[in-house]
Amino acid sequence: MPLRNGRALGMGMGMGMGMGMALAALCLAAASAHGQVLRCTDARTGAVTYTDGSCDNGRQAEQVLPARSPEALAREREEAAQAIARKEQRLREEAQAQAAAAASAPTPAQPPAPAAPAETARCAQSRQQLQSLLARPDRSSSSYGEQLAAARQQMELDCLGPQAYGELEQARAQSAAPSGPVIVVPPLRPPRPLPPPVQPPRPQITHCNVFRCYDRHGNTYPR
Secondary structure, three states: OOOOOOOOEEEOOOOOHHHHHHHHHHHHHHHOOOOOEEEEEEOOOOOEEEEOOOOOOOEEEEEEEOOOOHHHHHHHHHHHHHHHHHHHHHHHHHHHHHHHHHHHOOOOOOOOOOOOHHHOHHHHHHHHHHHHHHOOOOOOOOOHHHHHHHHHHHHHHHHHOHHHHHHHHHHHHHHHOOOOOOOOOOOOOOOOOOOOOOOOOOOOEEEEOOOEEEEOOOOEEEO
């Protein structure tokens, strides 16, 4: 596409009407800041160009956008700036309204935490049943011990929960099991006294000289 004065856009005859209208709109938008816009039509080829200056010789000129005064251009720029400012203000107000609505929205209610096993009605009932058995005056019956053990076991299960009750039973089983075979160590006997060392008989010295002595068997000893 030919350019003219750095801002003109041209259109060939082979281009569709829709593309031509789009390029014309872009040309008008780009040239509106400078004043008038002329459409130049080549009489020989029918090629159309747009410019904010003047058409070449041999081209038919048609004014598309009239020239505007500097005051009109300044007014349009001011109106555009005001429109942008109003849009930004509206976006800020919408964002603030959304934030305020999110802050004032009620917090969803959290489900209540499950009660501890020791705080349940089943635990209180099992504890009451055990207390009733302990307060009975007739404790000499053969089934009293079994009833008391069953009531105590049921109370522990209801008040501790299945997991804690299983850990308690495991600890009881480990403490009741023997740690290993019993080994009987016999007492130690006191050591026997050693016999006194045998002292060799003292030699019977018969005579001595300056350096050594002699016994009766001819053995020598240092003097």
